[in-house]
Structures are given as structure tokens and as C-alpha cells.
Amino acid sequence: MKNEWVYRMSGNLRIRIVGKGLERLLNEFTRRGIYVWNVRREGEHSLTCYMLLRDIRHVRATMRKSGCKLYVLERRGAPFWLKASWKNSGIVVGLVAFMCIVFLLSNMIWRIEIVGANPAVEHTVRQQLKKIGVERGALQFVIPSPETIQRTLINNMDTVTWIGVEWRGTTLYCQVVEKKQPTQTKSNTPQHLVAKKKAVITYMFVEQGQAVVEVNDHVVPGQLLVSGFIGKEGQTEIVPARGQILGETWYKSTVVVPMKTTFYMLTGKKRETHYVRFWSWKVPFFWNHKEQFSTFEKQVDEKTFRFLTWTLPIRYEKVVWREKEIAVREYSYEQAKAVAKQIAREQLQRQLPADAIIQGEKVLHETKENGKVKVEMHYQVIENIATPQPIIQGD
Amino acid sequence: MIGKWKNKMRQWLTNQMELPADVVADLPRITVIGHIHIYIENHRGLLLFTDRELRLLLKNGQLLVKGESFSIKTILPEEILLEGKISQVLYLEE
Numbered sequence: 001m002k003n004e005w006v007y008r009m010s011g012n013l014r015i016r017i018v019g020k021g022l023e024r025l026l027n028e029f030t031r032r033g034i035y036v037w038n039v040r041r042e043g044e045h046s047l048t049c050y051m052l053l054r055d056i057r058h059v060r061a062t063m064r065k066s067g068c069k070l071y072v073l074e075r076r077g078a079p080f081w082l083k084a085s086w087k088n089s090g091i092v093v094g095l096v097a098f099m100c101i102v103f104l105l106s107n108m109i110w111r112i113e114i115v116g117a118n119p120a121v122e123h124t125v126r127q128q129l130k131k132i133g134v135e136r137g138a139l140q141f142v143i144p145s146p147e148t149i150q151r152t153l154i155n156n157m158d159t160v161t162w163i164g165v166e167w168r169g170t171t172l173y174c175q176v177v178e179k180k181q182p183t184q185t186k187s188n189t190p191q192h193l194v195a196k197k198k199a200v201i202t203y204m205f206v207e208q209g210q211a212v213v214e215v216n217d218h219v220v221p222g223q224l225l226v227s228g229f230i231g232k233e234g235q236t237e238i239v240p241a242r243g244q245i246l247g248e249t250w251y252k253s254t255v256v257v258p259m260k261t262t263f264y265m266l267t268g269k270k271r272e273t274h275y276v277r278f279w280s281w282k283v284p285f286f287w288n289h290k291e292q293f294s295t296f297e298k299q300v301d302e303k304t305f306r307f308l309t310w311t312l313p314i315r316y317e318k319v320v321w322r323e324k325e326i327a328v329r330e331y332s333y334e335q336a337k338a339v340a341k342q343i344a345r346e347q348l349q350r351q352l353p354a355d356a357i358i359q360g361e362k363v364l365h366e367t368k369e370n371g372k373v374k375v376e377m378h379y380q381v382i383e384n385i386a387t388p389q390p391i392i393q394g395d
Numbered sequence: 396m397i398g399k400w401k402n403k404m405r406q407w408l409t410n411q412m413e414l415p416a417d418v419v420a421d422l423p424r425i426t427v428i429g430h431i432h433i434y435i436e437n438h439r440g441l442l443l444f445t446d447r448e449l450r451l452l453l454k455n456g457q458l459l460v461k462g463e464s465f466s467i468k469t470i471l472p473e474e475i476l477l478e479g480k481i482s483q484v485l486y487l488e489e
Contacts, residue, residue, distance in 0.1 A: 023441045030472045039467035041446045049467075 007035070011053030011077035018046045019068025028062050053079060106306045107140045110170040117176035121159055125174060128156055134172065141303045141316070146172075169309065190238040190393070193226040193386040195219040199247030202382060209241025219247065219385070228391050238391060247385040248359070251348055255340040256374045261329045266297065269323040277315040293323040336373040337366060344377045356383035423453050430481045433460060436474050449477055459485040 017025065022045070029036055039049040051059070053075075063070050085092075112129060114122045129135065132152055134143050143149070150165040153174075157163075164175035193209065201217050209226040213219060226241040273287040301318040304311050331339060341361070348358065358381050365376040405420050417424040417437060426434040435451060435458065442457065443450035444467065449460040465479035 023444055026444070026467075026470060027440045030470055035471075037467070037469055039444070039470065041444060041465070047444075 007052055008050075008076075009078050011075075011079040012050050013053060013056060013072050014048065014050050014074035014076070016042070016046055016048045016071040016073055017068050018071070019066065020045060021066060022047050022068065025062070025066045025068055028066070029059075032058065032062065034058060034062075048073065053077065103305070103307055104139070106170070106308055108170060109134065109136055109138050109140065109143075109172055112136065112172045112174065113168075114174045114176060117160070117178060121157075121176060121178055124157060124159070125153065125163070125176060128153055129172075129174075140167075140170075141305065145301070169306075188240055190228045190391040191240045191388045192224055192228045192391060193241045193243060193245065194389045195221055195223045195225055195245075195247070196385045196387045197221050197249055199249045199385045201225075201245060201247045201385075203246040204243070205245075206241075206243035208239050209243065211243075225386055238393070241388075243386065244384060245386040246382055249381050249383060249385065251379040251381060252364070252376065253344045253348060253379070254374065254376045255344045255347070256372050257331070257336045257340040257343065258372045259331045259333070259336050259368075260371055263327055263329070264295070264324045265327040267323045267325045269293070271321050273319045275317040275319065277313075277317050279313045282317065293321060295324040295326070296321040297324055331373075333368060333373065337375060340373055340375040341377065344375065345379075348379055348381075352381060353383060356381050421454055423451075423458065425458075425484070427481065427484065430462070431478060432468075433477045433481055433484070434474070435477070438473060438475060441470070441475070446479070451475065455488075457487040459483075459487055461485070 019025075022041075026036070026039065034051065034055045036049045036051045039047060041047050059070065112126065112134070114125050117125060129149070132144065132149065134149060144152075146165040146167060149172075150163055153163045153165070154160065159179055160176055161179050162177040166173050198220055199218075201213060201215050201219060204211060204213075204215055206226055208230075209228055210230050212224050212227050219225065225245050226243050228239055228241045229236045230239055231237045271288055271291075271293075273284050273289070275282045275284050277283070299320045299322070301320070303316040305314060305316075306312065341363075345358070345361070352358075358379055360380040362378045363375060364378050365374075367374045402420075408414065409416050409420065416422055421437065423438055424436045426432075426436075428434075437454075438458070439452040439454060441450075442452050444465070446465050447461065447463055449465060449467075451458045451460075460477060460481060461483040462479050462481040465477055468476040468478050470476075
């Protein structure tokens with residue numbers, strides 16, 4: 001009687017026994033420990049009952065001796081149920097495969113939409129995307145996050161100012177802001193060339209127009225350099241003045257460099273934990289925790305999965321801890337001075353147009369106070385100082 | 396002679412020590428629940444089973460249960476649980 005239910009679930013049979021001496025047979029069963037239940041007499045020579053599947057092979061000898069016949073009417077319990085489900089497994093497999101395919105297709109890029117770019121820029125954006133594996137048919141959880149894509153695109157392309165990348169379902173949506181390239185075409189409207197800043201002219205090349213100043217002249221901002229009026233007096237003609245006027249200009253910059261700096265440095269050691277998130281429940285499934293870092297930088301990467309139009313509540317999350325270390329850098333006075341000079345030069349170069357040349361530098365002043373070195377620099381720069389000024393003609 | 400003496404001894408023990416009779420004397424214990432269930436312990440085998448009659452062998456004699464639409468719920472070497480509509484329970488002396 002114990003665990004009857006378990007016994008029965010493990011597979012049982014409804015059987016019919018036909019023959020003479022059925023009572024004797026039942027007694028024999030009980031003696032041999034063959035468990036039968038729900039015995040019902042059907043007629044003088046037949047009865048039905050249930051028995052366990054595992055007993056059926058022990059019954060055979062007894063049956064032969066008694067001369068009765070046994071018929072199986074019904075098969076019940078887990079083993080038969082499993083057998084039946086194996087028969088139907090084709091449907092199950094098909095269903096699972098279908099779900100898998102829909103899941104994969106839901107997580108694919110179907111379209112890359114680029115807005116705000118002209119065809120040429122759009123083409124380069126597409127090529128850049130392709131280079132990092134973002135193209136139609138790529139799986140969303142294989143490719144980098146939109147933020148990363150955005151950063152790489154902006155860094156790799158010099159024709160755009162900014163690109164916004166985001167997911168809209170299965171579409172990757174890129175909003176491009178193009179750089180306004182200055183039109184380098186020759187302007188045909190009448191113009192003068194005037195000085196941009198205070199300078200001493202070192203070189204002049206006038207393509208068109210009438211030069212007003214000479215080499216070694218000192219000019220102030222707004223001063224006329226090349227006039228658009230040419231020809232003799234009375235017969236003047238107005239032309240767009242063009243040319244290259246190089247002048248020596250001066251820049252001053254002050255840089256302060258601390259002699260002792262404390263900063264954090266990544267040591268390159270890291271530990272990672274991979275989580276599967278079900279709603280807000282995080283389950284780590286892979287990690288390499290050996291040590292806990294005292295100072296670290298934490299980075300969380302999250303990937304979501306989609307099914308048709310829904311975002312699944314199951315996500316993948318990767319957390320990386322990178323070890324940080326405090327590093328102290330100390331400069332001697334000379335070193336600090338050299339660094340300051342270098343910084344100053346770099347700062348200046350960043351602010352100058354590409355074709356400008358730094359001709360000379362001078363240290364104007366240097367002091368050391370409160371552990372900091374302060375350097376004041378003076379630079380002589382040769383650069384183009386001409387800028388066009390349209391001639392607006394009154395009636 | 397010895398058997399008789401043994402039986403008397405048993406009876407005396409049951410009376411004196413207030414032990415249940417079925418334990419000491421190897422008698423059947425029969426539990427009847429209304430007229431739907433009958434549970435018999437300490438039987439000695441099945442003699443006859445139809446849907447209106449059940450005959451069991453006991454140590455001394457037989458037990459006859461009559462009724463309608465009988466079915467054996469459980470049958471073990473010494474126990475039997477019968478279900479149906481029970482109308483009579485009879486002892487048949489040998």
C-alpha cells in the first residue's frame with residue numbers, strides 16, 4: 001500500500017484473465033508478491049484487474065501453469081506516456097525549431113536607416129558599419145552596443161560631426177550630422193583681402209587685385225591688404241582679390257605643471273562575472289573570481305533579447321571589474337619645464353590652422369611655486385593672415 | 396489434547412492481560428465501513444470471488460460476504476479490501 005501512487009505512475013496495465021480457477025490464480029499472485037488491484041469479476045471464467053508493468057514478466061510462468069490466458073486491455077502510466085510523446089515528438093521539435101527561428105530572426109538587423117547624410121556620406125557610413133560587422137542579417141547580440149558603434153563611427157569619419165545610433169526594433173537608426181565643409185570654390189563676387197590679425201608681412205603672392213601693403217609692413221586687424229579695385233583712376237574695375245599673404249604673428253601662452261601628480265592607473269587585471277537576468281533576479285553563470293580588488297572600475301554590459309515585437313525579460317549581463325592602482329609621478333624642475341613647453345606647443349598647434357608654421361619660441365618667464373612650475377611662452381608663427389571681405393557697392 | 400489446552404491457555408491470556416483477541420488467537424480482524432467497504436486481515440486465501448459473493452478461507456472455517464457489484468480494491472497475502480454494496484457477512488463453521 002505504501003507509495004501506491006508512485007508504483008502506479010511507474011507504469012501499469014489493465015488486464016483481463018480468462019480461464020478456470022481464477023481465485024487460485026489470485027492467491028498465487030499474492031503469494032508471489034505480485035500486486036493487483038481493482039479486481040472485478042466479469043463472468044464465470046473471466047475477470048479484469050490492474051497490475052504493475054514491472055510485474056508482467058514474473059507473471060508469465062504462473063500463467064502458464066494455471067492454464068489461464070491474459071489479455072492486456074490498457075496501458076497507463078509514465079513509460080507509456082513517454083512512448084506516446086516520443087511518437088509526437090516531431091511536432092514538439094518542429095515547434096521548438098520554429099520558436100528558435102523566430103527568436104533568431106527577431107534579433108537580427110533587418111534594416112540600417114541612415115538619416116541626414118548625402119549619398120556619398122551614407123555610403124561611407126555603411127562601409128564603416130560593415131567593417132565592424134554591422135550589416136543586414138547580423139545578430140544583435142553579436143555586434144557591439146549602439147554607444148560603441150557611435151563612438152567608432154565618429155572617430156573614424158572626418159566628414160561627420162556627430163552620429164546618433166539607436167535601435168528601433170530590428171532597424172538600426174543612424175542620425176548623421178555632416179560637417180559643413182567650407183566651399184573652397186573661387187568666389188566671383190568682388191572682394192578685398194584684409195588682415196585677420198596683427199602681423200608683420202613676410203611673404204606676398206597676389207593672384208588678382210592690387211596689393212596695398214608690402215613685405216615687412218606691420219598690419220593691424222581689418223587693414224586692407226589687397227584691393228579689389230584695379231586699373232587707373234577713373235577707369236577702375238572691380239575684381240575679386242585673391243592671393244596668399246603670409247605674416248608673422250605672435251602668441252603667448254602660460255602653462256602650469258604640477259611637479260607631483262597622483263592619478264589612477266589600470267593594472268590590466270580584471271575579473272568578470274556573467275549574469276543571466278530574469279526580471280530583476282540576477283543569476284551568475286560564469287565567473288572568475290579569484291580576488292577582490294580594493295580599488296576598481298566597474299563596467300556593466302547588457303544585452304537584451306527580443307521576440308517578435310517584445311523585449312524579453314531575460315537579459316544577459318556582463319560585469320567587469322578592472323583593478324586600479326594609485327600611481328605617483330614626480331618631475332624634477334627641468335623635466336617639469338620641458339613638459340610644460342611641450343604642452344604649450346601642443347596647445348598652440350591645436351589652435352592654429354594646419355598650414356601655419358611655428359617659427360620660434362621663447363621662454364618669457366618661469367617660476368616655481370607651491371610645487372608647481374609655471375612657464376610663460378612666446379611663439380612666433382607664420383600663417384596666412386588674409387581674409388576676404390566682400391565689396392558692397394552702393395548704387 | 397494439547398491443542399485444546401493451548402486454546403484454553405490463549406483465551407485465559409486474552410482475558411487476563413486484555414490483549415486484542417486477533418493478536419493472540421490468530422483470528423481475523425474485520426473492519427466494515429458502512430456497507431461500502433470491508434477490510435479483512437488475517438485471512439488464509441481466496442476461495443470464491445464473484446460480483447455478488449466473496450468467500451475467504453480462515454484459520455477456523457470460512458467467511459462469506461454477500462452483496463452486489465463487488466470489486467477487490469487490494470489483495471495481499473493476509474489482507475483484502477473489498478468494495479461494493481455489502482448486505483451480509485457470514486461465518487461458516489467447518
